Amino acid sequence: MKSPKIITVTSLSELRNARATLPEPIGLVPTMGFLHAGHLSLVRQARQDCASVVVSIFVNPVQFGPAEDLSKYPRDLQRDLQLLTSAGVDLVWTPTPREMYPDGYQTWISLDELVKPLEGAMRPGHFRGVATVVGKLFNCVQPQKAYFGQKDAQQAAVIRRMTNDLNFPVEIIICPIVRADDGLAMSSRNVYLNAEERQAATVLYRSLNAARAAFDKGERDANTLRRIMTDTINSEPLASLQYVSCANYDTLIELEAITGKSLLSMAVFLGKTRLIDNMVLG
Ligand code: AMP
Numbered sequence: 001m002k003s004p005k006i007i008t009v010t011s012l013s014e015l016r017n018a019r020a021t022l023p024e025p026i027g028l029v030p031t032m033g034f035l036h037a038g039h040l041s042l043v044r045q046a047r048q049d050c051a052s053v054v055v056s057i058f059v060n061p062v063q064f065g066p067a068e069d070l071s072k073y074p075r076d077l078q079r080d081l082q083l084l085t086s087a088g089v090d091l092v093w094t095p096t097p098r099e100m101y102p103d104g105y106q107t108w109i110s111l112d113e114l115v116k117p118l119e120g121a122m123r124p125g126h127f128r129g130v131a132t133v134v135g136k137l138f139n140c141v142q143p144q145k146a147y148f149g150q151k152d153a154q155q156a157a158v159i160r161r162m163t164n165d166l167n168f169p170v171e172i173i174i175c176p177i178v179r180a181d182d183g184l185a186m187s188s189r190n191v192y193l194n195a196e197e198r199q200a201a202t203v204l205y206r207s208l209n210a211a212r213a214a215f216d217k218g219e220r221d222a223n224t225l226r227r228i229m230t231d232t233i234n235s236e237p238l239a240s241l242q243y244v245s246c247a248n249y250d251t252l253i254e255l256e257a258i259t260g261k262s263l264l265s266m267a268v269f270l271g272k273t274r275l276i277d278n279m280v281l282g
Pocket of ligand 1: 030031032033037038039041042147148149150151152175176177178179185186187188
């Protein structure tokens, strides 16, 4: 049942009071705002599964590296609230960095192995920031279920692992990647692309599909699949490849041959904008 009015809170005490009025089970959708159809697909799933839906909007400073785009990360709270109201969300929490990380803050959640490859290798400290904020969001909202996108495949793996390892009483639900009609995965960062880069950005999905087509024809050699993705990315003059990977789905360790569930993934620069995408095989 949809509640008639969306509640918006900022402080932790307001959150706790509002949380106490909501019927359970509660589904949490953590976001950094500037919402698009990908975020809204998580909200829709939460709406289907849960009696109440809580969305957090927080551009988490500790998951951005010193050279990353924290200060110019896109924001539009009014538009986000309109979208969430239409989507039937019950409660929106927009904490401040100061309340999340007050002076003297010094407690972190870090994982040993899962954070070493892929995004973790390119963005040192990123997943320490992600795991810590998600742990804090779980403690503050106390949801029964929490929704994340497969778009951020390593983040999904990190959160599944952390939730298990630390016994958070939360069921983690990973939702499929939502794409534009031409295949580009929806991302708040897509607004940074100019018209030519936006068109060239379809190369990520094309390269994943090229590798998937080879896999479907029986190719199981991981180097060959990585080469197919690399060649496709390199065929696009505006694209600059940072990494491609063909890894075990759970451990994210690079494979020699595909035997079970595997993850193809990549990071690619279009101009100054860094995009990631992935596809699951097997
Ligand atoms: P963000 O605001 O970028 O931190 O994303 C918030 C949540 O939405 C994360 O769990 C993302 O994985 C998820 N998400 C972002 N883009 C997509 C997409 N295109 N499809 C599905 N989920 C997405």
